[in-house]
Amino acid sequence: MxxxxxxxxxxxxxxxxxxxxxxxxxxxxxxxxxxxxxxxxxxxxxxxxxxxxxxxxxxxxxxxxxxxxxxxxxxxxxxxxxxxxxxxxxxxxxxxxxxxxxxxxxxxxxxxxxxxxxxxxxxxxxxxxxxxxxxxxxxxxxxxxxxxxxxxxxxxxxxxxxxxxxxxxxxxxxxxxxxxxxxxxxxxxxxxxHTTRKIDSLPGYGDYIFYHGKLSVPENENAVIFLLKNVFTRIKTPFIIAGMNPSNRMKRLVRKMDHVKLVPNPSEEEMLKLIREAHINLIVTFQATGLKLKLLKSLYNGRFCIVNSPMVSGTGLEPLCEIADSVDDLVNTIDEFMHVNFSEDHIKIRHQNLMLMFxxxxxxxxxxxxxxxxx
Known part of the structure; x- marks a missing residue:
C-alpha cells in the first residue's frame, strides 16, 4: 500500500x-x-x-x-x-x-x-x-x-x-x-x-455556573456583559468566567459582584477542570455563525449545558442542551437545573448522540x- x-x-x-x-x-x-x-x-x-x-x-x-x-x-x-x-x-x-x-x-x-x-x-x-x-x-x-x-x-x-x-x-x-x-x-x-470517543462528564452536582471563551473577542465580551448585567444581578449562585485576555471593562464589572469570579488565561488543564466541575455550563451568543466548539467541549466534558437559540441553531445539538432565550427564561432554567442531578443516563444519551456526528x-x-x- x-x-x-x-x-x-x-x-x-x-x-x-x-x-x-x-x-x-x-x-x-x-x-x-x-x-x-x-x-x-x-x-x-x-x-x-x-x-x-x-x-x-x-x-x-x-x-x-x-x-x-x-x-x-x-x-x-x-x-x-x-x-x-x-x-x-x-x-x-x-x-x-x-x-x-x-x-x-x-x-x-x-x-x-x-x-x-x-x-x-x-x-x-x-x-x-x-x-x-x-x-x-x-x-x-x-x-x-x-x-x-x-x-x-x-x-x-x-x-x-x-x-x-x-x-x-x-x-x-x-x-x-x-x-x-x-x-x-x-x-x-x-x-x-472531538479529541476522544469518550464522554468525560462527571455525574452528580456542581456548585457553580461556568462560562468560557476567548474573552478578547467582542462577541464573547458582549455575551458576558449581558449575563453579568441581566442574569447575575438576579441569581446569586457562584458564577465563574474563564478565557483569554479579558478586557478592563469586564474586570471592573466582575469586581463589583461578590459571587462572580474571573479566571484570565487559564491553562488547558485548569480550563478542563472548571468545565467538568461546574453544574451548569452557560453558553450564549448573539452571533449565529459556524459551530461553537466551546459548546462541543462542554458537552463532552461538562454537566448541564444551558444555551440560547443562536448557539445551537442548525447544529443538531439542540436535544442535548437546555435552550433559554429571554432573561426570565435564563434565570428560571438556571434555578431549575441547579437542583437536578446529572446522572449516568444523561451521559449515556449524550454519548449516543455525539458519536453520530463528532x-x-x-x-x-x-x-x-x-x-x-x-x-
Whole structure:
C-alpha cells in the first residue's frame, strides 16, 4: 500500500488548542495522524510561538509570520488572506504532489494558482466568513474596528468564490452546508471532531455556573456583559468566567459582584477542570455563525449545558442542551437545573448522540475519502 501524505495549511499555530478554530485544526491533525496519514503542516502566526508538541503528529512543520503591514489593508484581497500570502508557502507546497487542506479562507491565497491546478485541494470553512465579520461589526464599539470589520466582510463576500478552485469545500455545520451548497458545487459537511470517543462528564452536582471563551473577542465580551448585567444581578449562585485576555471593562464589572469570579488565561488543564466541575455550563451568543466548539467541549466534558437559540441553531445539538432565550427564561432554567442531578443516563444519551456526528475515527475516514478518492 502506498503511503498517504498530505499538506495542511493552518491560519494559526494549532497548539495550544485553546480557542475554536485551532481546536478543530488540532483535532483533525491528531485524528488523521492516528489513522496513518503523514502530515506536512504549514502554520501562520502573529502572536503565537512554534510548538514542538505538533511534531508528535506531523512529519514536518513550517512556520510563516503574518505580514501585518497597514498597507495590506488597502489590498482588494481580504486582509486575513493578504497577510498570509507568503511565497515560501507556495514553494514548499510545490515540492511534491500531495493533497492539500486549506484551513479557512484565510489560507487560500494560492488556492487558484495554476501551478496547483492538478493537485487535490480541500478548503475547510470554519464560518461563513463574510457574515462573521458583518456580525462582528455590530458587536464592535471601536469605530475603526467597526469600519475594518465591515470592509473585510465586503471583501470576503466578493472573494469567497475562490473556493470553486478546490475539489471540495468542507463545512463545519449544517447551516453553513445549506448556505454554501445553494451557491457553489462540491460542498461537503464534516463536523468538527472531538479529541476522544469518550464522554468525560462527571455525574452528580456542581456548585457553580461556568462560562468560557476567548474573552478578547467582542462577541464573547458582549455575551458576558449581558449575563453579568441581566442574569447575575438576579441569581446569586457562584458564577465563574474563564478565557483569554479579558478586557478592563469586564474586570471592573466582575469586581463589583461578590459571587462572580474571573479566571484570565487559564491553562488547558485548569480550563478542563472548571468545565467538568461546574453544574451548569452557560453558553450564549448573539452571533449565529459556524459551530461553537466551546459548546462541543462542554458537552463532552461538562454537566448541564444551558444555551440560547443562536448557539445551537442548525447544529443538531439542540436535544442535548437546555435552550433559554429571554432573561426570565435564563434565570428560571438556571434555578431549575441547579437542583437536578446529572446522572449516568444523561451521559449515556449524550454519548449516543455525539458519536453520530463528532466521532474522530469516523470523520477521519470521511476526510481520507476526499483526499484520496482513488484509494
Amino acid at each position: 502506498n503511503e498517504k501524505r498530505i499538506h495542511i495549511v493552518a491560519f494559526d499555530i494549532p497548539y495550544p488548542a485553546n480557542y475554536g478554530g485551532v481546536i478543530d485544526i488540532f483535532n483533525r491533525i491528531r485524528a488523521l495522524s492516528n489513522s496513518g496519514i503523514r502530515i506536512t503542516l504549514h502554520a501562520f502566526y502573529s502572536n503565537r510561538t512554534p510548538a514542538t508538541e505538533l511534531e508528535e503528529f506531523c512529519d514536518t512543520v513550517f512556520y510563516y509570520k503574518r505580514k501585518l503591514s497597514v498597507r495590506n489593508f488597502f489590498s482588494f484581497m481580504p486582509f486575513i488572506v493578504k497577510t498570509r500570502k507568503d511565497k515560501k508557502l507556495l514553494y514548499n507546497l510545490l515540492r511534491d504532489t500531495d493533497p492539500i487542506i486549506f484551513e479557512g479562507l484565510h489560507t487560500t491565497a494560492f488556492l487558484n494558482d495554476p501551478r496547483l491546478k492538478r493537485r487535490i485541494k480541500l478548503v475547510r470553512m470554519h464560518n461563513t466568513e463574510y457574515e462573521y465579520y458583518y456580525q462582528l461589526s455590530r458587536s464592535e464599539h471601536n469605530l475603526f474596528r467597526k469600519l475594518y470589520d465591515l470592509i473585510e466582510g465586503f471583501k470576503l463576500k466578493r472573494y469567497e468564490k475562490v473556493i470553486t478552485a478546490a475539489n471540495h469545500t468542507v463545512t463545519i455545520s449544517p447551516n453553513d452546508y445549506d448556505h454554501y451548497n445553494a451557491i457553489y458545487p462540491n460542498i461537503e459537511l464534516i463536523p468538527s471532531s 466521532d474522530p475515527v469516523t470523520n477521519a475516514k470521511k476526510w481520507t475519502a476526499l483526499l484520496f478518492p482513488e484509494s
